[in-house]
Amino acid sequence: MKCCGKKSHAERGARAGAAVGAALGSPLGPFGAGIGAGFGGATGYLAGRVRDDLTP
Secondary structure (H helix, E strand, O other), rough: OOOOOOOOOOHHHHHHHHHHHHHHHHHHHHHHHHHHHHHHHHHHHHHHHHHHHHOO
């Protein structure tokens, strides 16, 4: 749910999750960073969707 031109929690969660996942996976090389970003982004997106659905 968007209001007032702000990004939804899902969008912000996906970006933050991808950044954290890439940072945590980077010691394993570029492949590890990519895997970390993928899983982190997906997890952040899903958590944000839940929050979007729960907040009015």
